[in-house]
Structures are given as structure tokens and as C-alpha cells.
Amino acid sequence: MITRVVKYPLILIILLIIVPVFGNPTFEEAHENKERLNPGKMIIDHIVDSHELHIATIGETHISIPLPIILYSKYTGFHAFLSSKFHHGHSRYKNFELVKSGKNKGKIVEYDQNGQLLESNPIDLSIKKNVVGFMLGIIITFLLIHKALKIAQDREGLPPRGILSAVEPLILFVRDDVAKASISHHPDKYVPFLLSVFFMILITNLSGLIPIVPFGANVTGNLSVTLGLALFSFLMINTHANRLYWKHIYNTPGVPWWMKFPIPIMPFVEFLGIILKPLVLAIRLFANILAGHIVVLAFLSLIFIFGQMSIVAASGVAPLSMLFVLFIWTLELLVAFIQAYVFTLLTAIFIGLAVAEHH
Numbered sequence: 001m002i003t004r005v006v007k008y009p010l011i012l013i014i015l016l017i018i019v020p021v022f023g024n025p026t027f028e029e030a031h032e033n034k035e036r037l038n039p040g041k042m043i044i045d046h047i048v049d050s051h052e053l054h055i056a057t058i059g060e061t062h063i064s065i066p067l068p069i070i071l072y073s074k075y076t077g078f079h080a081f082l083s084s085k086f087h088h089g090h091s092r093y094k095n096f097e098l099v100k101s102g103k104n105k106g107k108i109v110e111y112d113q114n115g116q117l118l119e120s121n122p123i124d125l126s127i128k129k130n131v132v133g134f135m136l137g138i139i140i141t142f143l144l145i146h147k148a149l150k151i152a153q154d155r156e157g158l159p160p161r162g163i164l165s166a167v168e169p170l171i172l173f174v175r176d177d178v179a180k181a182s183i184s185h186h187p188d189k190y191v192p193f194l195l196s197v198f199f200m201i202l203i204t205n206l207s208g209l210i211p212i213v214p215f216g217a218n219v220t221g222n223l224s225v226t227l228g229l230a231l232f233s234f235l236m237i238n239t240h241a242n243r244l245y246w247k248h249i250y251n252t253p254g255v256p257w258w259m260k261f262p263i264p265i266m267p268f269v270e271f272l273g274i275i276l277k278p279l280v281l282a283i284r285l286f287a288n289i290l291a292g293h294i295v296v297l298a299f300l301s302l303i304f305i306f307g308q309m310s311i312v313a314a315s316g317v318a319p320l321s322m323l324f325v326l327f328i329w330t331l332e333l334l335v336a337f338i339q340a341y342v343f344t345l346l347t348a349i350f351i352g353l354a355v356a357e358h359h
Contacts, residue, residue, distance in 0.1 A: 037308060039301035047221060047293050048106060049128045051083035051098065053213045062088050065213060067132065071096065073110055073122040083126075096122070133217025134225060137204040145199070174198050174344060182348035185355045190348070193236055197229065198344040205289060205336035209329065220339070221290035223282065230282035233347045238274065241354035249274070277350055285339050292332040299324045 053065040066084035073079065076095075085093035089100040095111045108126075110118045148167040155161065160168050174195050179187040204219040219225055247253075249270040251260065259265045302321045307314035 037301065037304050039298065039305065042301060043294055043297045046297055047218045047290060049130045049218075049222065050106070051086075051126060051128055052088075053129060053132065055213050064088070067129070068127045069096075069108070070125040070127070071108060071122040072125065074120065075110070075112075075118065079122075129217045130219050130222050130225060132214060133204060133207065133219040136214055136217075137200055137207060137219065140203050140207070141196075141199045144203075170198070171195060178341075178345050178348050182345065183352040183355065185352075185357055190236070190240075190351055193232075194344050194348055197233070197347060198340050201229070201285065201343055202336060202340035205339060206333070208289070208293070209332055209336065218290070218293055220285055221293055223286045226282040226286040227279075229285070229343070230278035233281060233343075233350070234274075234278040236347070237278070237350045237354050240351065242357070244357070245354045277346075281343055281346055285343055288335060288339050292328065292335055295328050296325055296332070299328065 051067050051069060053067065055063040055065070057063070066082040069079070069081050069083050069085070071079045079094060079096070081093065083098070085091075086096075086098040089098040092111065095113070096108055097111065098108055099105055104121070107121060108124055110122050112118055144163065144167060148164045148171075151162055151164040152160070152168070155164070175188075175191050178198075179191045179194050183190055201220060204217075204225075207215045208217055208219055208221065210216055250267050252266045252270060255266050260267060299321050303314055303318045306317040
């Protein structure tokens with residue numbers, strides 16, 4: 001009985017990992033053209049943003065969900081259409097083309113009526129895969145908190161159950177062990193922001209580990225997303241900072257005068273720290289999540305690399321490779337929580353330093 005319970009979820013997990021990767025055009029093209037698989041290209045194709053939600057490739061048939069293309073051209077104005085008009089980058093539409101290779105790979109370029117490439121590319125405001133993943137994270141976060149709040153109101157004074165039993169400990173943890181432990185001056189004021197950051201990062205991290213459409217987007221493994229989150233932290237820290245905080249930056253106490261005048265060495269260093277703090281938050285989150293995706297795909301690539309040598313080699317490597325994939329995937333579940341916690345904790349600490357009163 002225990003064997004059945006363990007065996008079938010394990011097989012399902014293996015299939016969920018390997019089927020989306022095996023159905024990638026990179027593997028199909030390598031097979032059809034009798035070329036050696038390029039693991040680097042395959043990995044990059046998986047982790048970068050795209051204009052469609054790719055499901056699988058069967059022969060020459062690409063199964064995907066097209067996403068909206070929204071462009072602004074200084075020559076022809078606004079344009080809106082679905083990415084399926086490009087036929088996976090094999091055709092142009094309204095003189096626009098989705099480039100598949102070269103320095104403009106992944107970008108949309110514009111041609112004139114004579115077929116000549118225009119100098120400036122259109123402004124791309126399209127809804128891409130990572131945007132869909134981020135919007136999905138927002139929706140899941142809202143529904144999760146809303147449902148937990150409704151259960152809490154209905155069961156006031158009773159033990160929590162259902163979703164509330166999972167969400168309530170996280171909320172209390174962020175409030176008591178993160179906000180109140182790091183911010184001495186009105187910590188409750190910052191709890192909503194810290195909870196929003198924590199749950200958004202956690203849910204997008206977890207959804208990125210599910211290789212099924214519409215999940216699987218590398219949201220927090222995208223530097224633009226983490227920089228956006230860091231920007232909100234930067235604004236929260238510096239817009240609520242008190243006079244003492246700015247005094248320590250522009251006139252650091254306990255520092256020799258010659259380090260502040262005539263060359264403002266310490267004010268420059270302190271001001272640089274204002275920018276570097278949120279930047280470090282963004283890079284840490286981006287690098288850890290991206291690394292996890294790359295390692296998983298690298299281990300999967302070993303199966304197909306050895307498969308190009310012989311079927312015997314592939315059969316020998318496949319079990320070991322899948323064990324490593326499952327190990328890294330399980331580790332990524334832990335990393336998803338840790339990175340959400342670290343980002344939220346450091347943000348709370350920086351806020352606490354900015355609003356601390358003099359004692």
C-alpha cells in the first residue's frame with residue numbers, strides 16, 4: 001500500500017519534469033537535423049521570457065498558447081495582435097518580425113514597405129510569459145488570503161482549519177518574527193507591505209517549479225522582476241526614513257572630519273549604500289532562483305547528450321540524472337521559502353534602521 005502511494009506520485013513528478021523539456025523545439029530540431037544537442041541553447045530557451053506559453057512540440061507541430069503582442073512604432077503607431085500571427089517566428093505580420101537568432105534574438109523588429117529593416121525597433125509592451133506568471137501570482141495570493149480571511153471570520157474563536165491552518169502561521173511569522181523583531185517604531189504599519197512581498201515571492205517561486213502551463217514561468221529568475229520588487233523596497237525604506245537616518249548619511253557621527261570635508265568620502269559611501277541595499281536584494285533573489293532552474297535543466301540534458309552517443313549510455317545515465325533532478329527540485333522547494341524569507345527579513349531590517357529613534 002505504501003509502495004503504491006509513493007510510486008505513482010514519483011512517476012507523475014518525473015513525467016511532469018521531462019515531458020515539457022522533451023517537447024521543446026530544441027530537442028526536436030536536433031533530432032530532425034541529426035545535429036548534436038546544444039545544452040546551453042536549450043537551457044537559455046527555457047529560462048528566458050517569451051511571447052507564448054509553450055506546451056510541447058510533436059513533429060513539426062508546435063502546441064502553445066499565444067500571448068498578446070502590443071507594439072508602438074514611431075512610424076505606424078500602436079499595434080495589437082496575438083503572437084500566433086508570427087507562426088513561432090517563421091513569418092512576418094504587418095511588417096513586424098519576431099527574430100529567432102542573432103543579436104536581436106527574441107525581439108520584435110520592423111521593416112518598411114520595401115522589406116528593409118528600420119533602424120529603431122518598436123517599443124514592446126507585450127504581455128509575455130513572465131508577466132502572465134506574475135499576474136497569476138497576484139491572483140493566487142489574493143484568492144489565498146481572501147479565502148483564509150473568510151475562514152478566520154467564520155471560525156472566530158475556533159481552531160484554524162483548511163487553508164487558514166497553512167496561511168495563518170506564515171502571517172504570524174512575518175508579523176512577529178520579521179516585522180516586530182526588526183522594526184522598533186510602529187512595526188504594524190509595515191506588516192501589509194512585508195506580507196505582500198513575502199507571499200508574492202513565495203508563490204511565484206513555487207509556481208515556477210510546476211512545469212505545466214500556465215505555471216512554470218521563471219518569474220523571480222528574471223532580473224527585471226526582482227529589480228521591480230527591490231524598487232518598492234527602496235521606496236518604502238527611504239520615504240519613511242526619519243531625520244536621524246538622513247543625518248547619519250550626510251553627517252555620519254563618530255567619523256573624522258577629514259573624511260567628510262573637503263572630499264565627502266563617507267557621505268558618498270553611505271549614499272552608495274542606499275542604492276546597493278535594494279540592488280543586493282534583487283540580485284540575490286534573481287541568482288538563486290535562476291541557478292536552480294539551470295541546474296535542473298543541466299541534469300536533464302545529460303540524458304540526451306549521452307543518448308546521442310548510444311542508447312545504452314542514455315539508459316545508464318537516465319536514472320542517476322533523474323535522481324539528481326528530483327533532489328534539486330526538492331531543494332528548490334526549500335529555496336523558494338528561504339528566498340522569500342530573506343528578501344522580506346532584509347527589507348524589514350532596512351526599514352527598521354531607517355525609522356529607528358535615537359536612544
